[in-house]
Each structure stands twice: as C-alpha cells, then as structure tokens.
Amino acid sequence: MLLSVLSLWCSSLLVSVSGAGAPEEEMKMEVLHKPFICHRKSKNGDLLLLHHEAYFENGTLLLSSRTIGDKQPVWFTLGIREGIKGWDLGLRDMCAGEQRKLVIPPSLAYGEEGKGKIPPKTTLTFKIELVEIRNGPRSHESFQEMDLNDDWRLSKQEVKEYLKKEFERHGHPPNDTLHEEMANDIFTREDKNKDGFISSREFTYKHDEL
Numbered sequence: 001m002l003l004s005v006l007s008l009w010c011s012s013l014l015v016s017v018s019g020a021g022a023p024e025e026e027m028k029m030e031v032l033h034k035p036f037i038c039h040r041k042s043k044n045g046d047l048l049l050l051h052h053e054a055y056f057e058n059g060t061l062l063l064s065s066r067t068i069g070d071k072q073p074v075w076f077t078l079g080i081r082e083g084i085k086g087w088d089l090g091l092r093d094m095c096a097g098e099q100r101k102l103v104i105p106p107s108l109a110y111g112e113e114g115k116g117k118i119p120p121k122t123t124l125t126f127k128i129e130l131v132e133i134r135n136g137p138r139s140h141e142s143f144q145e146m147d148l149n150d151d152w153r154l155s156k157q158e159v160k161e162y163l164k165k166e167f168e169r170h171g172h173p174p175n176d177t178l179h180e181e182m183a184n185d186i187f188t189r190e191d192k193n194k195d196g197f198i199s200s201r202e203f204t205y206k207h208d209e210l
C-alpha cells in the first residue's frame with residue numbers, strides 16, 4: 001500500500017498509446033453488476049482500486065488481478081491517461097462494487113504497434129470490478145485535506161503531516177527522514193514559482209483539462 005502513497009506524487013510517467021491519425025473506433029461497455037446503493041460515482045481525477053481481467057478476442061485470458069501475479073487489485077487514476085484511453089472512457093460514473101465489461105478496439109488500447117504480449121491492432125475485452133473510490137492526487141478535496149490552516153497554499157510542514165498520516169493509515173510507522181526527503185522532492189517538482197508554498201493552482205493545474 002505504500003506504493004499507492006508514492007503514486008500520488010509520481011504520476012509524471014504516463015502511458016499514452018492510441019492509433020494515430022485514424023478515426024477512433026467505438027468502445028462497447030456493458031454493466032454486469034451494479035450495487036443497489038451508490039454513495040459516489042467515479043469521475044476524472046479520482047483514484048480507483050480495481051480488480052480486472054483482460055481477454056483476447058478468442059477468449060484467451062491475457063491477465064488477471066485475481067489469479068495472476070500478486071493477486072491484488074490495482075490503483076488507477078481516472079482521466080489522466082495513466083493507462084489506455086479505453087479505461088479513461090469506460091470507467092467513468094462507476095459505483096464502488098460495480099462490475100463492467102469493456103470491449104476496447106485497438107485505437108483506444110495499444111494501437112497499431114501493440115505492447116509486450118499484445119499484438120498490433122488487437123481488440124481487448126476487460127472485465128472490471130471497482131472496489132473503492134478515493135479522492136485523486138490532484139483533486140480539490142485532497143488539497144483541502146492537506147491545507148490544515150485553510151490559507152489555500154501548502155507549506156512543507158503540511159505536506160509532511162499529510163505523508164505521516166498516509167503512512168500510518170496504511171500500517172507503516174512514521175519516518176521523519178523519509179517524509180523530509182519526499183517533501184523536498186515534492187516541492188522541487190510542484191513549487192513552480194519557488195516561493196516555499198504549493199498554491200491551489202500549482203497543485204491542481206495538471207488536471208485543468210479534465
């Protein structure tokens with residue numbers, strides 16, 4: 001779970017893959033299960049915890065978060081091209097506990113070139129269960145949670161306090177040295193005008209297009 005904390009600040013290496021120049025094909029989406037009670041629906045910028053299975057068109061299983069690897073759900077930030085475009089389109093307005101089937105054409109998946117075990121021009125089918133929705137790393141809700149004195153800017157101490165709480169929430173002991181290093185790295189990246197604070201705009205600007 002520590003990786004989910006670090007991912008809040010390390011989303012600069014995003015995967016951006018789609019068919020270039022060609023008209024986009026349509027994705028097919030089917031709701032397999034929807035809970036009776038839905039307190040919140042997913043929106044761009046949210047952090048989603050997902051179980052997922054991927055299949056080739058012939059039904060062959062490509063990957064599964066339930067049966068392959070560490071058998072754990074994965075975190076995904078919606079709407080920032082962290083993965084394939086089909087996920088950004090197909091996972092909106094979901095409720096925690098909802099299950100969907102997405103049939104994603106190559107132009108919204110891995111395009112003309114493919115990737116790894118995925119051949120070029122491959123249509124993929126995903127079965128996805130949304131386990132949990134959290135405020136995303138760049139949301140106004142997250143900023144307000146960190147802004148302890150409500151002055152619409154984050155001090156280094158406020159960021160360190162937030163990191164400490166996140167570590168404790170996920171069962172890790174506080175580590176002042178590590179928190180200091182992380183805060184320094186965050187301010188190097190995010191404090192664009194170098195005034196010693198991260199403003200609300202500096203915090204959220206990367207998602208203005210959402």
